[in-house]
Amino acid sequence: MFLLGVPDAHEPAGGLAGWAVDLMGSLGGPGAALVVGLDNLFPPIPSEIVLPLAGFSASKGVFSLVEALIWTTAGSVFGAVVVYLAGMLLGRDRARGLVARIPLVKVSDFDRTEQWFAKHGSKAVFFGRMIPLFRSFISLPAGVERMNFAKFLSLTTLGSLAWNTVFVVAGYLLGANWYLVDEYAGVFQQVVVGAVVVATGWFVITRLRNRRSVDARK
Template identity: 70%
Template sequence: MTALLAQDDPSELGGIAGWAVDLMDALGGPGAAIVVGLDNLFPPIPSELVLPLAGFSAAVGTFTLAEALIWTTVGSVLGAIIVFYLGRLLGRDRTRWLICKLPLVKPDDFDKAEAWFAKHGTKAVFLGRMVPLVRSFISLPAGIEKMPFWKFLSLTTLGSLIWNTIFVVAGYALGANWHVVEEYAGVFQIVVVVLVVVAVTLFVVKRVRDRSKTPAA
């Protein structure tokens, strides 16, 4: 598959793309599972790049489309489980203590976030699997708050399958033009990053203003 990819789009063979192609060539479906699973542990490995590549791999016969969907979903779920149990290991009390040590953060901030997750955690875990960056971290609060494992597993599997199917099938259908999917997905990721930056900035500004008003009060 590497030769085919190089012939149609040599620029995509460098870095993560080249490594992912080599791994899928060597291991087949399990290679796709490893790459996608690492997306949960190392966000710089974007699923928006790897999943269309898995679809293209299926199109050229490295494995079938069904195998691509199964293995990428297995990788997503296994990666999420690791993060989930890291949250369990960290625990609520330790997490609260660490969060409250951050500048400008109050214990009440953690308590509000915890209450929000208790109310919306089911939707957050399911939908979070379909949001860039968020999908890499949403399993952590699920583990910290001790969401029932089978509930977490069901939501994660369903959300991952939907997300993976969209990108794998797109890569399969586009063939050598698989990279077009990653380009459009990159716009979505930029939007998410901007929203996160704006939210953090507003939080910091508000907290700094509140602190500056406290002495006068």
């Protein structure tokens, strides 16, 4: 926060945080969408930092909280769609080769995401929006496998909105202390992973019970 023209000690002044806040201040909501969209196209940009900054900018009156949520979600979805189309047009091998050229990114990250998508399908697209790196890569195998686009779009939108809401609102409420959000990001991510495990276990158990019920009737 600013007091008599002097920035608070935690006011973003440089680096990624300063650049993101400046861009949002200059372009408003579209700037927030652009910054968040880059998280999908260049995974090393962490949304756990960018999203609280959108909330912080909203707390300063750059745009409203609702606008922050709308624009950041729009940016997430747009970036995901670009990656989905890349996977669809390039195919697996060329998409994997493209990932290998991205600085600070490992091909093994793509491989794990691909395996996760093959195993969980729709659930991977929804929950993948809430897990670092998976969030950026999950759209590639969805595109490669030509997942139904309407289904992909709806799951991506819902997953992105859920993830963005947590971090944007936290940044909005914390204001100049937005940086504290990052300290708890790992906890939230663990909750999401736990939810995926529980959902998968419930699905498997339900399938097995149904199969036994059918076998018992024969």
